[in-house]
Amino acid sequence: MCLGIPGQIIEIIDEKLMQAKVDVAGIKRPVNIECIVDEQHPPQKCIGDWVLVHVGFAMSRIDADEAQRTLDLLQELEEYQEEVEAIKSSQKELET
Amino acid sequence: MKYVDEFRDPAKAKALISQINGLKEKLGIKDGAMPIQLMEFCGGHTHTIFRYGIEPMLPDWVEMIHGPGCPVCVLPMGRVDNCVELAERPEVIFTTFGDAMRVPGSKKSLLQAKADGADVRMTYSPMDALELAKRNPMREVIFFGLGFETTMPSTALTVIQAKNQGIKNFSLFCNHITTVPTIKAVLDSPDMRIDGFLAPGHVSMVVGERPFDFIADVYHKPIVITGFEPLDILQSIWMVLSQLAEKRCTVENQYARIVPPNGNPAALNAMAKVFELREFFEWRGLGSIDHSGVKMREEYQDFDAEVKFAVPLLKIADPKSCQCGEVVKGVLRPWECKIFGGACTPETPMGALMVSSEGACAAYYSFGDIPQLLAKREQQIKINIKDKSA
Ligand code: SF4
Numbered sequence: 001m002c003l004g005i006p007g008q009i010i011e012i013i014d015e016k017l018m019q020a021k022v023d024v025a026g027i028k029r030p031v032n033i034e035c036i037v038d039e040q041h042p043p044q045k046c047i048g049d050w051v052l053v054h055v056g057f058a059m060s061r062i063d064a065d066e067a068q069r070t071l072d073l074l075q076e077l078e079e080y081q082e083e084v085e086a087i088k089s090s091q092k093e094l095e096t
Numbered sequence: 097m098k099y100v101d102e103f104r105d106p107a108k109a110k111a112l113i114s115q116i117n118g119l120k121e122k123l124g125i126k127d128g129a130m131p132i133q134l135m136e137f138c139g140g141h142t143h144t145i146f147r148y149g150i151e152p153m154l155p156d157w158v159e160m161i162h163g164p165g166c167p168v169c170v171l172p173m174g175r176v177d178n179c180v181e182l183a184e185r186p187e188v189i190f191t192t193f194g195d196a197m198r199v200p201g202s203k204k205s206l207l208q209a210k211a212d213g214a215d216v217r218m219t220y221s222p223m224d225a226l227e228l229a230k231r232n233p234m235r236e237v238i239f240f241g242l243g244f245e246t247t248m249p250s251t252a253l254t255v256i257q258a259k260n261q262g263i264k265n266f267s268l269f270c271n272h273i274t275t276v277p278t279i280k281a282v283l284d285s286p287d288m289r290i291d292g293f294l295a296p297g298h299v300s301m302v303v304g305e306r307p308f309d310f311i312a313d314v315y316h317k318p319i320v321i322t323g324f325e326p327l328d329i330l331q332s333i334w335m336v337l338s339q340l341a342e343k344r345c346t347v348e349n350q351y352a353r354i355v356p357p358n359g360n361p362a363a364l365n366a367m368a369k370v371f372e373l374r375e376f377f378e379w380r381g382l383g384s385i386d387h388s389g390v391k392m393r394e395e396y397q398d399f400d401a402e403v404k405f406a407v408p409l410l411k412i413a414d415p416k417s418c419q420c421g422e423v424v425k426g427v428l429r430p431w432e433c434k435i436f437g438g439a440c441t442p443e444t445p446m447g448a449l450m451v452s453s454e455g456a457c458a459a460y461y462s463f464g465d466i467p468q469l470l471a472k473r474e475q476q477i478k479i480n481i482k483d484k485s486a
Pocket of ligand 1: 417418419420421423430433434435436437440446447448449450457
């Protein structure tokens with residue numbers, strides 16, 4: 001109930017009722033989009049948007065740049081980690 | 097799945113764990129000292145932590161405390177009894193999120209009421225309940241609204257639509273609860289010794305970052321708004337520990353892909369329109385907490401099941417043997433409760449934390465090594481007795 005699921009808006013069903021059809025993990029269902037539209041981003045502009053869906057409501061547009069930033073940081077950590085492991089194992093080789 | 101799988105990569109998890117381990121010295125941790133306690137407030141986080149086995153990955157000087165943020169778990173018994181009574185009215189179709197079906201009331205759960213013939217239906221969305229009302233004009237459709245600020249906007253918007261469309265046979269039984277007063281209650285409890293917090297990501301998506309400032313400013317604890325994938329949790333643990341190591345405390349946002357700093361204005365508007373704070377709300381295991389729940393405003397009375405059906409406020413104490421309150425505050429670990437795994441199991445839950453998969457006790461029960469945990473409890477009891485007689 002509290003865990004949302006990412007989905008992509010594929011069409012607007014009813015602009016007055018703020019209803020859109022969203023593809024959520026392959027299931028297409030009507031979702032309310034009132035919380036993610038405003039003057040700069042009217043319903044028609046929402047098509048193609050990735051959103052987080054909670055109990056039938058799109059509650060947040062997923063910010064692709066922010067997602068990438070987090071992943072980049074994690075990627076750096078992973079590479080850094082590999083480097084450290086490489087240093088460690090080569091030290092071990094020298095000691096033996 | 098997009099925006100999900102990327103946050104489950106084991107190699108990156110390993111890198112994060114190594115970063116966490118690297119903080120030990122900077123934090124001045126001595127071997128054998130009391131571990132640093134971090135609380136994940138939200139039941140969704142508890143679920144991820146158990147599902148992906150995050151606890152065993154962490155060094156032994158970090159301990160996760162599983163907080164009270166599972167709305168199903170903290171629902172008081174009296175409220176469940178109210179639901180059952182409403183559901184048993186012949187004219188009523190009682191609709192609810194599936195999670196709430198098995199919560200024990202003092203006589204029965206909604207699931208048992210359904211088995212006994214009440215018209216109880218699980219709906220994924222409150223909008224589906226409204227649709228049901230439109231299709232069944234001769235029946236009264238009640239939606240059981242529960243949850244923190246994550247689900248509050250959805251029920252508010254549904255009620256607003258019901259009013260706009262003039263649907264008279266739809267009402268909300270409002271049991272929504274608020275996050276901030278609850279965290280405050282945890283922080284104020286005298287036996288609490290938590291060093292830092294993971295803040296609920298989806299509550300924050302609605303309310304934004306600022307409502308958590310007091311945790312850093314007044315209580316001087318670091319807090320990080322956290323997403324729900326395993327890497328989100330590990331990264332946030334690392335961020336909280338880094339703050340502790342650097343002797344800082346602020347609100348940080350690990351979940352910026354979903355949580356805008358100011359939250360969601362449209363959602364906040366809808367909530368403010370429909371709901372107002374209650375003086376207090378009863379919690380299972382925590383007792384009564386001031387301003388920790390909301391009720392519907394007078395303008396929406398026609399859609400308020402509490403008013404429409406004159407629902408009495410029942411106060412029913414938790415069973416004496418339950419120790420959910422201590423577990424929720426981090427004073428006891430779930431398996432240290434006297435009836436864990438004995439009288440209280442997911443099949444026959446005595447306490448609320450055993451009900452939902454997001455409850456700490458149910459999580460330990462399904463993912464933990466039960467015989468080992470119970471042996472550990474026996475051991476502790478023995479030590480306590482020895483201590484007392486010495
Ligand atoms: S074992 Fe049962 S009674 Fe004990 S704390 Fe857990 S849920 Fe509550």
